[in-house]
Amino acid sequence: MRVLVDGDRGYLGAVMVPVLRAAGHDVVGLDVGWYDGCDFGAQPDGYEQRTGDVRDATPEDLDGFDAVIHLAAISNDPIGHLNPDATYDVNARGAVHMARVAKEAGVPRFLFSSSCSLYGAGGDAPVTEDGEFHPVTPYGESKVMAEQGISPLADESFSPTYLRNATAYGSSPRLRADIVVNNLTGTAYTRGEVRLQSDGSPWRPLVHARDIAAAFLAALEAPREVVHDQAFNVGRDEDVVQIRTIAEQVSEITGAPVSFADGAGPDARNYRVDFTKIRTLLPAADPSWTVPDGIREIWKDAADRALTADDFEGARFVRLERIRQLAADGRLDISTLRLR
Template identity: 60%
Template sequence: MRVLVTGHHGYIGSVLVPMLQAAGHEVVGLDAYYFEGCTLGEEPPEVPALRLDVRDVTPEHLEGFDAVIHLAALSNDPLGDLRPECTYQVNYEATAHLARCAKQAGVPRFLYSSSCSLYGASDDGFLTEEAPFRPVTPYGHSKILAEQALARLADETFSPTYLRNATAYGASPRLRGDLVVNNLVGYAVTTGEVLIKSDGTPWRPLVHVEDIARAFLAVLHAPRERVHNEAFNVGRTEENYQIREVAEIVQQAVPGSRVRFAEGAGPDKRNYRVDCSKIQRVLPEYRPQWTVAEGVAQLRDAYQANRLTLEVFTSARFLRIKRVLELQRAGLLDADLRWRVKSPEVKEVKP
């Protein structure tokens, strides 16, 4: 297939694109390139790409594609809270706009990177895809609105699928240090302390970034009737953990480290466990390969191999909110997160 991947330059995209290529697909990227240079290890190979804000897509940009995989978003709660109206513009309105353009251009398949964060605050046991939405942040709410907008477009010509990813972790060329497992390992490696920033009790479903990529491949390859207008929790049911359990896994993996609670650490309203049996049942070819313990070891080794320091790990290179604020202070991004000038260090690659 010829596949457009929005956000191809990000944390998930830089892992997914090589998998798509290895499976024989022709990949074109589309990205705003906020995080150019924010790399752990070597830069991933370039692919043909459009340097474009997803808000500015037109149907002409999407002609000739067999599928759109839509990853691009303001990707976490701190960034989502920075300016909530911008979060809704990018994560909801731009998603609906992109889908309308795709449908107009005749793109038959649309794979949307949603999130289990739309379940928000729940103590109702394991949540299936039919569970009520209880978002506690603009980020989580924006994902609900985007799914609903896509569902309104679904018909015999346009087939959306919603992949509700569990909380991601794992090594990626475009590492994010603001994800809980990545963060706990980073502090353990650079300081010797596994720093918990909540009271440790919240539950999270966790999934390795490579297993998220595998889910997109499984949906892309699936017969349309299996995935049309369907939502899937992405991960494994047995990979739900309390944060303190993750901290203990990290402590065991990083010799000499110890668990410490951050000053003022308290309850986190985000608390949910997720049932991932539907994706395994409907798409048996989806075979996630990672556990948290294995991912922690991978991260430890990657951080050590790159001689990561606390200063670098907690810098704008790996923390999305810091990077965006840095670009704004430099006068490169405006309040709506649009480029004031084209970032000079990124060349535009034409598809």
């Protein structure tokens, strides 16, 4: 298939593009380039990389593609809080715009990178894809708005699918330090302690970046009737864990003691997720990574690349810091989240 992957130069995109290409797909990227240069190893190359904002995409841009994988977004809560309206603009209106132009161009498949954070403050029972949405942040809300805006476009010519990813972990050529497993492991390496930002009680579903890539590949190649206008939670039941359990695992593997950051308190984002549907309907997605494997992987890559605390906690790997840096340098307008 000829596949346009937007957001290809981010954390998940840099892992997903080689997986898609290894499976024989012809990939073209489209990314605004916010994190260009924020490298953690060699970047994927050898494929066409377009630079542009998804909000400006036209049907002509999508001519001749068999599928769009839409990853481009403000990818976490802290950036979402900076300017909620601009977050809705990129994550919700941008996603719906991309789906609309894809449909207009005759692209039959559209995979939307959604998030389990749309379940937000969940109850005690693991939530299935039919569960209610209780997003607690503009980021979570933007994913609900996007899904609800894209779904009415589904018809016999256009099949959108919503992949609600658990919180990712694992190494990537565009590493992120602001997601929990990576953060705790990197801090263990650079500071010699596993520093918790909350009291550790919230439940969180986790999934390795490469297992997310495998899930997108499985959805891309699945029969249309299996994925048409369907949502899938992406992750595995064994990896729905409390944050303090992750901290204990990092501590056990790295030998660094657990500590609590100043003001660490409860966290409103607390949800358990059920992964029966993806396991049953998309067996090719079968996740193979465990959290301890991911911790060991990041620890090794941190050592191989002599990762420093300044780097790990700065603009290179923390998305919010990078956005602030681009704004401070006059290269990004925070009110619109557009590059100048």
